[in-house]
């Protein structure tokens with residue numbers, strides 16, 4: 001009320017200017033109010049399949065079910081972390097008006113069924129998303145390799161549509177920004193949930209449970225919230241880009257040992273082989289709008305003080321110096337022949 005009275009005292013021209021400023025501000029609002037897609041959120045593992053197991057300092061509180069191993073050490077299960085992040089992501093998306101579906105809501109396998117086999121678990125997850133008509137699929141995982149492996153990565157299917165690549169890129173960018181861990185890049189893989197879902201799909205690996213310092217990060221509910229918010233922002237950014245989504249068909253069919261005479265409308269044949277990791281040694285039908293992409297590689301690697309003996313395929317060595325401002329006084333590998 002006090003504000004309204006104050007406004008009446010302002011001379012008309014100034015009030016008019018204020019109104020115009022407000023109108024201009026409304027018109028300049030970004031189009032991020034674009035409706036969010038219907039998202040299937042897939043908490044990886046569960047129901048006895050723990051996924052990666054991280055070791056924590058004795059007695060570390062995680063805000064989740066306390067876990068210990070047979071030697072009595074305090075540990076943290078990837079399956080628990082993934083479910084916790086997925087609940088937070090689900091809440092983030094629903095708070096912004098998105099429809100969502102979770103492929104599990106308890107410490108059980110896909111479809112909240114007891115774990116029997118990996119195949120049944122993964123099939124249930126894909127079936128839930130496909131039958132519900134979800135428009136995006138986000139599989140939440142965390143990583144394991146060795147105690148020094150570090151960082152964040154995101155995967156999409158080898159034969160991904162442009163939409164899946166954009167989704168993975170946006171989610172990866174937000175996660176790296178939020179966690180500040182090394183950017184391991186957007187990669188391609190043939191994971192079952194990426195291959196058989198019929199909507200753009202991403203599988204995220206937030207951090208490494210095999211690395212004690214990253215396991216400790218994931219033990220912190222605030223960090224898990226940051227990951228969920230980052231994935232959510234990635235989905236929002238994807239939605240704002242209005243990328244055309246592929247037809248709702250399986251991304252690939254086959255493979256066949258011998259070349260089939262025909263493939264269904266909307267598919268094209270590719271020969272499997274070294275550059276085609278799915279179904280080696282035969283033929284595969286790929287949705288015609290799908291294009292195989294190589295994993296994103298950094299533009300440069302190095303620099304090194306001394307000349308390395310070899311560099312990865314696809315890179316060439318350049319001597320750093322005045323004409324090369326990156327890594328002065330050594331050697332740098334640059335992508336490209």
Ligand SMILES: [Zn+2]
Nearest residue numbers: 044051141142
């Ligand atoms: Zn996993």
